[in-house]
Amino acid sequence: MADGLRSEAVDLLSQLIRFNTVNPPGDERAAQEHLAAHMTAAGFECELLGRTHERPNLIARLDGPEPGPVLCLLSHVDTVLATPSEWTHDPWSGEVADGFVWGRGALDMKSQTAAEAAAACSLAREGWRPQRGSLLLVSLVDEETGGADGAQWITATHPDKVRCDYLVNEGGGGFVEYDGRRVYCLGCAEKGVFRFAVETHGVAAHGSMPRLGDNALLKLGPLLQRFAARQPSYRLTAEPQAFLEALGVLGEDGDAAAALARIAAVEPRLVALVEPMLGVSLAPTRAFASEKVNVIPSIARLAVDCRVPAGLGEEAALEAAHEVLGTEGYRIEFGQSVMGNRSPIDSPMADFIRGWIAREDPDAICAPVVLPGFTDSRTFRDAFPECTAYGFFPHSVRTRFEADPLIHGADERIDVRDLEFAAGFFRDLAVGMLGAGRAPA
Numbered sequence: 001m002a003d004g005l006r007s008e009a010v011d012l013l014s015q016l017i018r019f020n021t022v023n024p025p026g027d028e029r030a031a032q033e034h035l036a037a038h039m040t041a042a043g044f045e046c047e048l049l050g051r052t053h054e055r056p057n058l059i060a061r062l063d064g065p066e067p068g069p070v071l072c073l074l075s076h077v078d079t080v081l082a083t084p085s086e087w088t089h090d091p092w093s094g095e096v097a098d099g100f101v102w103g104r105g106a107l108d109m110k111s112q113t114a115a116e117a118a119a120a121c122s123l124a125r126e127g128w129r130p131q132r133g134s135l136l137l138v139s140l141v142d143e144e145t146g147g148a149d150g151a152q153w154i155t156a157t158h159p160d161k162v163r164c165d166y167l168v169n170e171g172g173g174g175f176v177e178y179d180g181r182r183v184y185c186l187g188c189a190e191k192g193v194f195r196f197a198v199e200t201h202g203v204a205a206h207g208s209m210p211r212l213g214d215n216a217l218l219k220l221g222p223l224l225q226r227f228a229a230r231q232p233s234y235r236l237t238a239e240p241q242a243f244l245e246a247l248g249v250l251g252e253d254g255d256a257a258a259a260l261a262r263i264a265a266v267e268p269r270l271v272a273l274v275e276p277m278l279g280v281s282l283a284p285t286r287a288f289a290s291e292k293v294n295v296i297p298s299i300a301r302l303a304v305d306c307r308v309p310a311g312l313g314e315e316a317a318l319e320a321a322h323e324v325l326g327t328e329g330y331r332i333e334f335g336q337s338v339m340g341n342r343s344p345i346d347s348p349m350a351d352f353i354r355g356w357i358a359r360e361d362p363d364a365i366c367a368p369v370v371l372p373g374f375t376d377s378r379t380f381r382d383a384f385p386e387c388t389a390y391g392f393f394p395h396s397v398r399t400r401f402e403a404d405p406l407i408h409g410a411d412e413r414i415d416v417r418d419l420e421f422a423a424g425f426f427r428d429l430a431v432g433m434l435g436a437g438r439a440p441a
C-alpha cells in the first residue's frame with residue numbers, strides 16, 4: 001500500500017508540474033481537469049467552478065451516510081514564474097531524479113495538492129467513506145496574486161460548497177532541528193499587512209539653485225537611518241509564546257528578546273525564521289521624490305511594508321512606526337491593509353496532529369507558528385469563523401533550513417520520502433477526523 005501511495009503522489013505531482021500554471025495568467029484549467037478526472041475515477045463527486053472559463057477551482061467531495069464534520073484538504077495549483085536557465089532540470093519537466101521531484105510548484109504547492117489527492121483517492125478506492133460528515137478536496141487557482149479568482153471568489157460566490165469545520169493548507173508542517181530535537185511547525189496564524197507611506201515635505205525650486213528650495217528628499221535620510229538601526233520592540237502573541245515555551249527558551253519574565261538570544265547561541269539559522277513571529281516588522285522598500293531631475297522635490301515618499309501579528313491592527317503598526325521614527329518631521333499615510341487572523345492553538349485537529357507526530361516521530365515535538373506572509377487560509381478563516389484552519393504539510397527528511405530557500409527560487413524540488421510522508425499523514429488525518437466508515441455494498 002505504501003508503495004502505491006508514494007508512486008501515486010509522485011506521478012500526480014510530476015503531471016501537475018508539467019502543466020505550466022505560472023500566475024499571471026495562471027491558466028489552470030488543464031491542470032484542474034486532469035486532477036478532476038483522477039478524483040472522479042476514485043469515486044469523488046467533482047465540480048469545476050470559476051469566475052472565468054480559463055481558471056476554474058476544483059471542489060471534490062466524498063460524503064458519509066449522515067451529516068457531520070467537514071474536513072477540507074486545501075491547496076492551490078498556480079505558481080510563481082521560473083527562469084529555466086537557472087535550473088538544473090527544466091522547471092516544467094516534473095522530472096524525478098536523485099530522489100527528488102523537480103519543478104516549479106514542487107514545494108509551493110503542487111506537492112501538497114498531489115499528496116492530498118493521492119491520500120484521498122487511495123482511501124476512496126479502498127471503499128473508505130467518512131463515518132459521518134464529508135471529506136472535501138479543494139484545489140484553488142490564483143493564490144500567488146492574492147486569490148481574487150480563487151479563495152476570495154469561491155468563498156463569496158459558493159460558500160455552501162466549500163464551508164468546512166477543519167481545513168489543512170500550506171503554511172506549516174516543515175521541521176527545524178533545535179538542540180538535538182526535531183520541532184514540527186503547526187501553522188496556526190498569519191500576520192496582517194499594513195503598508196504605509198512615510199511622507200516628508202519641503203518647498204520646490206529649480207535644481208540649479210538648491211538654496212531657494214527646501215529638499216523633501218533629504219529629510220528622508222535620517223528616517224531611513226532610523227529604520228536601519230532597529231525594529232520595533234517585540235509584542236509576544238499566543239502562538240510565538242507557545243513556540244518559545246516548547247523550545248524551552250522563554251524565561252519566567254516572558255522576555256522575547258532574551259529568548260531569541262538563547263536561540264541564536266544554539267542555532268543561529270533559526271533566528272531569521274523566528275524573529276518575524278515576535279512582533280510588528282517594518283521594511284522600507286521604495287523611495288520616491290521628484291518627477292524631474294531638475295526640480296527640488298516638495299514631497300518625498302518612502303513605502304514601508306509593515307507586517308502585524310494576528311489580532312493587532314493599524315494602531316499597532318502606527319505605534320511601531322512612532323517607536324522607530326519618533327513622531328516629528330513626517331506624515332504617515334496607510335495604504336493596503338489586511339488583518340491577520342488565527343485558529344485556536346488547541347482543537348481536536350491539533351490534538352490529532354500532535355498525536356500523529358508523537359507516533360511517527362516519537363522524539364519530536366510539534367509547536368504552533370505564525371506565518372509572516374499570508375495564504376488562502378486567511379480568507380477561509382474570515383469566511384467561516386467556526387472553521388479551524390492550519391498550515392500542515394509534514395516533511396520527515398529535509399529541514400526547513402534546506403527547503404524554505406527553494407520556495408519561489410531556482411531548483412525547487414521535494415524529496416520523494418517527504419512527499420510520501422505527507423500523503424500518509426493526509427490519509428490518517430481523514431480517517432482520524434471523520435471516522436472509518438465503508439462505502440455501501
Ligand SMILES: [Zn+2]
Pocket residue numbers: 076108109143170
Ligand atoms: Zn503557495
